[in-house]
Amino acid sequence: MAHDHTPASGGHGEHAGGHHVMPLSVYWGVFLALVVGTIVTVWSATIDLGALNVIVALVIASAKALLVVLYFMHVKYASKLTWLFVASGFFWLLIMLVITMNDYISRGWLQ
Amino acid sequence: MATTHAVAPAANGEKEPKSFWSDGYGWKSWLLTVDHKRIAILYLVSVVAFFIIGATFAALMRLELATPKGDVVDSETYNKLFTMHGVVMIFFFLVPSIPAILGNFLVPLMIGARDLAFPKINLLSWYIYVVGGALTLLAAVTGGIDTGWTFYTPYSSTYANGQVALAAIAVFITGFSSILTGLNFLVTIHKMRAPGLTWFRLPLFIWAQYATSLIMILGTPVIATTVFLVALERVFRIGIFDPALGGDPVLFQHLFWFYSHPAVYIMILPGMGVISDVIACFSRKRVFGYSFVAFSSMAIAVLGFMVWGHHMYTTGQSAYASMVFSVLTMLVAVPSAVKVFNWMATLYKGEIHLTTPMLYALGFIGLFTIGGLTGLFLGIMSIDIHVHDTYFVVAHFHYVMVGGMVMAFLSGIHFWWPKMFGRMYPEWWGRFAAINIFVGFNLTFLPQFVLGFMGMPRRYHYYPEEFAQLNLLSSAGAALMGAGYLIIFVYMLWSVKFGLKVGANPWKATGLEWKIQSPPTTHNFESIPVVDEEAYDYGRGHAKHGKEASVVR
Amino acid sequence: MWKNIPLLPESASTIAGEYDLLWWFLVGLTVVFTALIFVGVLVLISVYRKTKDSPPATQIEGSILLELVWTGIPLVIVIGIFAWGTALYMRHSKVPENPVEMYITGKQWMWKGQHPNGTREINNLHVPVGRPIRLTMTSEDVIHSYYLPAMRVKRDVVPGRYSQLWFEPTKVGEYHIFCAEYCGTKHSQMVGRITVMEQDEYERWLSGSTGEAPEVAGKNLFESMRCASCHPVEDGQTMIGGAPARGPSMVGLHGREEELKGGAKVLVDDAYIRESILNPMAKIVAGYEPVMPTYAGQLGEEQIIQLALYIKSLKKKDGN
Amino acid sequence: MSADHSHAMPPGVLPPVSHHFEDLAQQEESEKLGMWAFLVTEVMFFGALFTAYTVYRNLYPEAFMLASSSLDWKLGGLNTLVLIVSSLTMALAIRGAQTSNRKVMLGNLVLTMVFGATFLVVKYFEYAHKYHVNLMPGPTFDVAAFGEHGPQARIFFSIYFAMTGLHAFHMVVGLILMAWIYKKAAAGHYTPMRYVGIENAGLYWHFVDLVWIFLFPMLYLLGAHTSGLAGGH
């Protein structure tokens, strides 16, 4: 990656590019957003939106997950390789879900 | 870098050079080792032991099937035999065969590293493998399992007798061994390549291992969870897969094949990697279309995850889903074809040496082609309806797994044997056994294609009279093939002690592993090499005639 | 010795011919490519085999053109056979008009068959030649698979649901029935014979056999299981004491589009009737209360089939 | 990615590098990548259960709503918040390591463990309750509790216990991991120079949190819009 492995000899500072110290405000901000997200999830579940309920719940959960991954797990500042790994995890999960459901949903579609 | 290191074979009896073999002799030095080479040897011993067990089951099965009546064992025993044969051969022999033995030994050597990224985890994965194997054997002797290696519900979860839960747990545990190996390889290949060794300078064996590792870490967890659910269902009747409790047995098949189809590529990609290296070496040529061969491995790994439903055409899966699976199955065959053609092109204008590893490699090309093309039959919905769960399928997968992967395994083992042991096996016997196995193999499994088309279902203890002759032929072939394996077993053991000693590079092959002594020292490289040459750079001096005594001239 | 060894399966159904055509095409394809590769390899190794005075290898990097060719050709071939095979599949999954309906129940380790007139047989099936036969199948325990190699058909028989299979025999004779899905100890003995007969002979065979017609058995069940206490079986019928029926009338039910609570529509077929009996709450008919009890565990698969046949026999009278 | 570890590190300046690595950067990158690869595996572990969930939820929507309503959303919600807080403290602990603030690091590690344990205690009470009212799938499961939807509701609970059980197992492992990390942290193993250990433990912890973020609405809130937020009967 964009790491230049400067030999860190003195014992001060960061010796590799990935070590990014985030300001405290970011952590607290994310935390607050997660709490708000949880409350909104519960609240939205009580309103009858029909099929939309699921979608709303999933969208909020995904947004929360994204915040955790990007900030708590530092992926925002991580190498492309890390991005690739994270993305492939979710991509494969999607393969499994979508292709399996493809069978269940389309039973009886053709003749 | 380009200098050859081949040295005259030391006269027998001379003091052994220091190597990873001489780095400690006690049992502790083996059982607590973190050296990837020693772990590879541990795997070699245990994987071969499981092959012998699996082959014994096969021998009993073929003996039984020699006649239509069930005269050797009873039905229940027969069912246990093929179940154990499948489970042992797949989970304990073929899946770990090339990755865990050759991969462990070679990945660090080929990329110029001193070890895998996580040596302790590497040892751990061997222990997990051994525990899983021991539990499976325990299940076998304390009641056995008769579900078939596919563990279909609700038979496995509710109706089967025997130790299904224990076997499921054993498979679950073994999965972790596979996952940890894959994880280790992935990280090692990403992070520990020697300076100058860019992705496109890697041997194709490494590309194949990389693709295999991807499948291992992405697929194996799913089978682990799935068999675990089966065990839960069996013990607690939780209702997930049992229709009597509201569950859907077909969901089990989806989850099972989500892993088990990609797993068949775990069982072929490493073999393809071996074949690329062997063919390049014994044609003294760079592999034709290197990057296409490399990327086809990745294409197989990714596409391979989207075709699992071709095992389920007759289950009542929606016709639309079957269609999607069918077309993707067709697509995944294309990268395999690309590889076969590139290997053939590599032979063109080469300098071909028909050594033992090369014979196996050529055998692989032929047999894998037959196995793969008959896989296409099965991928077509209307055709599969008739031959699904018949001996046609049995023949198909033995062609790809035995004709393909086992041939590749034997090829690789012979090819790197001198590197692992510093000694050569007897070449004449090597070629003899190779031809013996090739003939015996075809005699065993070619008739099964015919049997399958005639409609003989698989997993049949009794079968109708009209299938008798072909089955007898198949059993005879198995005996012949068995003799071939026996020969290999004997001369390989012999060679460890009495084989001709060889130098660093008896085949005059390219690649970092051949630039260090045979067998390597514990730390592989005195100093980490800097790579400045392309993969398979056979044009550069290696192929020149030399005076050194080495097997390839 | 080899003279009387068959190497081909019998072909005795309308689809067998088309099936075999594609089959032999694929065999041809395989033989051609295998030959190409075997011969290719043999030629290459004999021409370029290292000898004393053979030239050193010529290093060739590769060729984009060739790669495209040998990616493209297999691609075209596989898409071609996919299209052919899928078209065949689609054509073969369409059931012809007016099939003879038969019912199969799989059970460790036997096949129970039921004819339209109630004749039952085990591990055998007698069918008339030249008529499409439709099998509605289910299992009482594990997954089995009904396999008629001579007809080139096979279908898994899954507990908890109906699966269907059809074929039209073209040749009088006796053929194998196999169970193709591994189902336990005697899987290999879960076999039988299908006998294809001339139509008149089939009818004679049918009439010669005794057996309560399934509708009659179904009618008895309908009464003994007290279905009749809620469901009218004649037009305009009211329940005891003149009360309105609690459940929908069974007259003309089969084949009708039923409107469900919530507005969805469902076609009443065997599977729906089966579900209504075993899991009545899954789909509630519009205008009725969900009061019907489940009969899961009280009725076997065969009895459910009899009930379904009885319900089917309750046709609307003409002119109504 | 980068294979250019050509320059040799001056030995002895930094914490010891394992023999088989060229330099510390290579070792750290490997360890982190290994953790990510492991998490990808974890996604697939849970993935199989998510798939089973999706299939059955699609097949039996009413039963799932009904069964879901008998879970106590308040406890589930509470646990969600508990985990979010523990994720925050985890992140702060790592920040403590990065900024060589030993007190922040150790204090937050303790908090993380406390919240993790809280989660498990709450979970224990939920499980115990389900056990007492016979909603634990198994021979004692009370199929009649959901009327005609009994068998389907059992599937919901099977999936509920499988998913939350696997998740709770991860929490237990996480706690053990944290205790170990704490020991190492207290012994001064983590410096701004080298803190992959605690960072990897953090990745694991956040991942477990992330799974719960999905589990909560999927399991606890399905029936809320029809039966209201009654919960917990």
Ligand code: HEA
């Ligand atoms: C090493 C293992 C391995 C490999 C590599 C493969 C490779 C393939 N397999 Fe196989 N398969 C198994 C192991 C394997 N299989 C096993 C174990 C089973 C049974 C499981 C059980 O039920 O117990 C099975 C079952 C199986 C089925 C299910 C059959 C059934 O139960 O009804 C199907 C169906 O589509 C299938 C298809 C394929 C295809 C299309 C390929 C393709 O990847 C093959 C691609 C290769 C080629 C096509 C050859 C090379 C090409 C050329 C030389 C050029 C010419 C090419 C063209 C014209 C296209 N396999």
Ligand code: HEA
């Ligand atoms: C890696 C995988 C692998 C390997 C290497 C093999 C190797 C062999 N297999 Fe196996 N096989 C499977 C994987 C494998 N198999 C799987 C997954 C199944 C499906 C299981 C299921 O349905 O669940 C299966 C099923 C299977 C069947 C079908 C059983 C049935 O459906 O009823 C048969 C039948 O012939 C068979 C035969 C053989 C033979 C002859 C060999 C040979 O290559 C083995 C060579 C060794 C010997 C032959 C033994 C040594 C010889 C002697 C000691 C001499 C004496 C021999 C005789 C008298 C015969 N196998």
Ligand code: CUA
């Ligand atoms: Cu029934 Cu096999």
Ligand SMILES: [Cu+2]
């Ligand atoms: Cu497959």
